[in-house]
Amino acid sequence: MSTPPGGSLRTLRRANQEHLLSLLLGQGPLHRAELARLAGVSRTTVSTIAGELIGLGLVAETPAGAGSGLDGRAREVLSVVPGAGVAAGLDFTLETVYGHLTDLAGRPLAGAGVTVPASAHWRERLEAGLALLDDLLAGAGAGRDGLIGVAVGVPGPISLATGQVGPSLPGQAWAGINVAREVRSLLDVPLFVENNTRLEAVAEVTHGAGRGGPGDVFYFGLSSGIGTGLFFGGDLYRGDTGGAGELGHVSIDIDGPACPCGNRGCLVQYAGLPAVLAALRPRFGAGVTIGAILTAAAEGDRACAGVIGDVGTLTGRVLANVCNLLNPGLVIVGGELSRAGEVLLGPMRTALRRYGMALTRDVRVVAAELDLGARAGALGGAVLVLRETPGLAAALLERRS
Amino acid sequence: MSTPPGGSLRTLRRANQEHLLSLLLGQGPLHRAELARLAGVSRTTVSTIAGELIGLGLVAETPAGAGSGLDGRAREVLSVVPGAGVAAGLDFTLETVYGHLTDLAGRPLAGAGVTVPASAHWRERLEAGLALLDDLLAGAGAGRDGLIGVAVGVPGPISLATGQVGPSLPGQAWAGINVAREVRSLLDVPLFVENNTRLEAVAEVTHGAGRGGPGDVFYFGLSSGIGTGLFFGGDLYRGDTGGAGELGHVSIDIDGPACPCGNRGCLVQYAGLPAVLAALRPRFGAGVTIGAILTAAAEGDRACAGVIGDVGTLTGRVLANVCNLLNPGLVIVGGELSRAGEVLLGPMRTALRRYGMALTRDVRVVAAELDLGARAGALGGAVLVLRETPGLAAALLERRS
């Protein structure tokens, strides 16, 4: 309804500036003639505007890529100046803060993580995160003024209405805090706040198993909690109040054990990491870790494979319902448990085929690909900034007014 | 990413034409000065373009609305010519074809239905529908050349990949048919094909319980089958291959009775109309109808209220899972069963509050409002044409070249 206006002549020039800049952002380096063809504009106009963009310091010209075997005069390649803007993601997990930077094209620039004791106050965690961000920026030769935006990931759902973080069972450090307001008081750049799982999902969709794939994607994050990321038509979906994607507390057994959430027989009580650990503690002892279990499963340990397979069957049944309802083009299984690979995915696919409807049975189910440790979330944050900053090209032009 | 281009000067004129026309379409009659303010363009430009649009026969000028108590010269009101375009919906249900027309602003113009025996061949149904469409057009003083598009509703899911209608248990008349191709061979206008439930959902969202409401809406259609309509950010969502919204075959009891779909204990086996009828047949006899049951329930019959209440509890539990996952801002309960009102909705809300998570517990759950008999689907079709015809203003300009 609120369609982009045609507007005045000054608007037209600005629109063309934005259009050419966003083509350079999206399609990478291009020469003037190609740019003219893509934009549906004459080469002369491109020349004029390219001159303006170069003058603003947003675009740079690489003298020539000669000897490329093509007829004609060598093309002079235009590209967005990498330092013209940096996007950042900060992902706060239980004990660690990860940070990641990308350039304007979404290429990773730098990433790192620092440990903060789980007992630390949220304010301390926040300061550690911002210190990390400044370190990364310094390392990349940029400052806060080069930041085009920051996305922050925290555990737990975030209410779009109040901005507060809702309760999340492990890691209550952020519960009730208005993260957006707190960060804004310390850092004056465009800001996004999401839960960890959604940021991981964004990273997987753009840089991992979902890159180049369909726009309707279901990301299934299996870790301590069970969260998901929903993409419809290529866009991250948050729900009316920001609560979309909670699948851990779907009840799969109405007579099951009581869950702290108030429901009974929740999926997470059977398929969350604590449940997996508890099931294998009799065999491996109290100190068993998820890493050890995954290793054992990979080496053929029957008990481990059995427990993980059961999780696959259970989650696969839920996945069948999700696919019936949403009919995604791709399912990406992420989270720590996804490193079990086929031991988990095999039974999950079997259950999906068994319980899903015909039209949705062909959906591809793949494991997450990114192996940045848990840094994926931070990378996803930076990517989210690039994807969701309204009119990135416009914002860049605005700064250099 | 594929943002609208700035483009050339000719493009700019066209963009401004489209912009002004879509403002008139969306905001109703406006005078030139107001239009100029809304579009961010000078009054002179509006005058010029308005002249062109009037010349094309798309816009008409109402001499004056004088004596309105306002200072200054009387404004001359511009509005889209009603006859400049008509949108149509045809909804094919088991025994009836409904048709509806709206003008370009979405205002209903005319609607009607004709009965076609359930045993009739799909081609016969199609011809009856097109005859109905021509009748409606003639009654509205238009012809097929005034049609800007038609949306056709059929029972069963439609594959975006093949265009074929999938199997739907009641009413196999369309199974395997490529409805889009068949209609196109008889009628040369832009065409949409959807399942009945989605069209009803569109009507409810724009003209019924959802008008003016949030953009994330879950429409829960309870009839013979159980279908849904999903709206994310105001847009109808179809899924990767068109199969989104199938909720009837969610399994709610893994050990339940076998369902023709291949699964066990499907929701529709407990909450579909046939199940409701079967449950009450011992009390009311073999010839019992859904109308009789609804009447009895409204008059306080315990057995009817009990059975319908059970359906509410069951569907409410499923709804809780859906709301956890999708966090809609509004749930509209439609379908024949929704006419039971609070007898159904009360238990449904109770189950939702009981089994849903905190963030999604506040969602409003309301009954569908439109009481056009089953004509809602046809109206929804016409509305769908208006909403989804890409660049309606552009298309209108294109025709009058």
Next chain:
DNA sequence: GATTGTTTGTCAAGACAGTTGACGCAGATC
């Protein structure tokens, strides 16, 4: 090595679209 063909990037002239400022007009207010 010179010639030909092709594509690029730029320049000058022209066409086109929108704005500015001024004017006449139509109603309300004093």
Next chain:
DNA sequence: GATCTGCGTCAACTGTCTTGACAAACAATC
């Protein structure tokens, strides 16, 4: 009746893009 306010239109001006022409740069061919 005089004045004020806002609407719609005309003429002159400004800004933006395009067209057609040209030099530059590279590959292929004679």
